[in-house]
Amino acid sequence: MLASTLKPDLEQVPGRDTPVELVDENTGTLSQLDRQLILLTQEGLPLVSRPFEALAKQLGTSADEVKARFERMLASGCIRRIGAVPNHYKLGYKANAMTVWDVEDSQVHKLGQKLGTLPYVSHCYLRPRQLPEWRYNLFAMVHGKQKSELNACFREMTEILGDACRAHDVLFSTRILKKTGLRFRGDR
Amino acid sequence: MKPEIRNDERQPALSTLDKAVLSRYQKNFPRTSRPFLTIANELGCSEQEVLNCFQRLKQEGVISRVGPVFNHKKAGASTLAAIAVPNEHLERTAALINGFQEVNHNYQREHELNLWFVVTASDQDHLTTVIGNIEAATEMKVWCFPMVRPYHIDLGFRPEFD
Incomplete structure (x- = not known):
């Protein structure tokens, strides 16, 4: 039952990336040192004058090696970016909604990419439907300073999707109950 | 046990340096031996000012961290x-x-x-x-x-x- 909601989606979609362990596309695997580096920095870099040197010391390697590994993980896409990770709420973006759309499969790739370029959309993903209870396959996170501001966003999105969209829903967030960085278990 | 609630309404005032840091360093954080000095040189202030800025933004919750965003x-x-x-x-x-x-x-x-x-x-x-x-x-x-x-x-x- 649950297994059937989880696994088939992962297996049936052609061409999707295989869900993996900490794996690098080029080498087939991330080294022990890469894993340690991820574990050590998932809560952020140390805010000291020489952060890479500080990490190197903890890992028993050189700062150059640490920097080289970051470059490699950036190049492979394992790391998307390195920098300050802002908190939308604290910057005044207090209205946030998850918009979900039932978009015709034949057009969802083209239209999903269009939604993904909108300035107020922070994430836009294709996800599996869970029929009959859940008909939506396109998910887009929308951020604004006020709830009222978001209505114009929804209208624009509706226009872009046009007839290819059969239904949509907007799920406003009412509370953040937990928000932490990505965590991996360190026991592997 | 109550769930942790983080909807803090207070919105900190941001300095010019804070805004510059937030606008320019969400990606491309310098991979130099002294990255905060590199940023300081780019923004025309001191390394210590940049370090203080990041530390304070983190403490106030404006940023959750400075570091890699993993895929x-x-x-x-x-x-x-x-x-x-x-x-x-x-x-x-x-x-x-x-x-x-x-x-x-x-x-x-x-x-x-x-x-x-x-x-x-x-x-x-x-x-x-x-x-x-x-x-x-x-x-x-x-x-x-x-x-x-x-x-x-x-x-x-x-x-x-x-």
Whole structure:
């Protein structure tokens, strides 16, 4: 039952990336040192004058090696970016909604990419439907300073999707109950 | 145990340096031996000012961290998940879910499926196990919405400062 909601989606979609362990596309695997580096920095870099040197010391390697590994993980896409990770709420973006759309499969790739370029959309993903209870396959996170501001966003999105969209829903967030960085278990 | 609530209404005043840092360094954090000095040179201030700025932004919660943003997909296995919780059980269920270290986001949303959270694990087997454990702990069905395809790559966010 649950297994059937989880696994088939992962297996049936052609061409999707295989869900993996900490794996690098080029080498087939991330080294022990890469894993340690991820574990050590998932809560952020140390805010000291020489952060890479500080990490190197903890890992028993050189700062150059640490920097080289970051470059490699950036190049492979394992790391998307390195920098300050802002908190939308604290910057005044207090209205946030998850918009979900039932978009015709034949057009969802083209239209999903269009939604993904909108300035107020922070994430836009294709996800599996869970029929009959859940008909939506396109998910887009929308951020604004006020709830009222978001209505114009929804209208624009509706226009872009046009007839290819059969239904949509907007799920406003009412509370953040937990928000932490990505965590991996360190026991592997 | 009450779930942690982070909807702090207070919005800190941002200095010119804060805004410059937030606008320019969500990506391309310098990979130099003294990155804060590199930033200081680019912005025309001192290394200590830049370090103080990042430390304070972090302390005030304006940024959650300065560091790498990992691609969950390539760096492990993850899924968006949701539960439909009756209101009277909401606090207890949220606390149970938050107790899992594999859960890194949990939002209450206005919908019958009212708790939405992200589960991240080192691999698919571990992810499946954790989902099962959450179902066992909450005695509720967990709906899974794993990402099939991204249409937007998170390269940071361009805040409009008032």
